[in-house]
Amino acid sequence: MPIPEDVTGDEIDKDVRQELQSLPKTLAEDVAKNLVMVARLIDEDPEGAYGYSRIALRLASRVAAVREAAGFAAYANQKYGEALAEFRAARRMTGSVELWPVMADCERGLGRPEKALDMAGAPEVHKLDKAGQVEMRLVAAGARRDMGQLDAAIVTLQSPELASSSVQPWTARLRYAYADALLAAGRSGEAREWFAKAVESDRDGSTDASDRLAALDGVEFVDALDESEVEDQVHAQEPDQDQGQGQVEDAGAVVERRDED
Incomplete structure (x- = not known):
């Protein structure tokens, strides 16, 4: 697959660049350029991102950052079994628990919400940073909903992070998930309140909370x-x-x- 001329490979994160130093220089440059394309396309053209990730994987399958990028590209294309395999490989290489929530979400994608809930209660969760713990809570709530346990999903999302008035990178998504669960449970009044709070905290438009709020208001x-x-x-x-x-x-x-x- 062609690489645009403006892509040099220097755009990648410095930690990834350091990982690639184990490769011959020319090979490292080629891998870096493909990883840049994965990051550039994964939101708007996930199929294209997947194609570049497969090239990077073919060139450097023993690099953890490459396996992680391949996992996210597969995840974006709903290839959950493949994504889970790549995330597991990356975790074996690094020993990090950072990918634990997305691995659990892959279990959901594979139709195994019970496994996702088991992972939500595992010791690894305590090793996650705050953002990772919130992400794990979102996955666990989603698993409860997969199993038809709406009330349990609502309780799962009730947390200090949800109640906090401070706005963090995860705040909008957490409030949105809570509002959506309330609405699914028929609690439309409370849902409207939380969609409004999600709108307030959604500074980068990561959710469609404003549309959902408008729909509830009859617009x-x-x-x-x-x-x-x-x-x-x-x-x-x-x-x-x-x-x-x-x-x-x-x-x-x-x-x-x-x-x-």
Whole structure:
């Protein structure tokens, strides 16, 4: 697969670059460039990212960072068995527990929520940093929902991190998951409150909390009509000037409120 000319390989994290020093220089550069492409594409083009990850894996399968990148690329493509195998390999190489939550989520993806819950109660969880522990809580709540245990999922998400007023990188996702679980349990009033709190903390737009909140408030987002459609609708009206202007304003609106009742 071609590598864009603007990719040098120097864009990778310094810790990964250090790992690649065990490889011959030219090989290390090739692997680095493919890892850069994985990171660049994984959100918008997961299939493309997966392709680059396979090249990196073929070139340097004994490098933990490569196995981890391959795992995330497979995970992004819902290849959960493959992702789990790569994450396990990376963990064996490094001895780190950092990947424990995503490994548990792979178990969910494979239809084994009970295994994910077992992992949520394992000693490894206590070795995770705060972000990892929150991620593990999200996975455990998801596993409870997989098993139809909505009330247990809600209780799982209730934590000091959820109650805290400070905004951390995980705050929006945690509040969103809690709101979604409340809504699934039919507690729409509480769900609305927590979707609103998720919106407040979602500084980078990592969730669609604002859309979910709007839906609960009865607001529907629709596409604006293009100019030709607006003009056609105007000409279709009676020649009254005020009526025509009103039609233009209505046709150009992008938000309309609907009566839920």
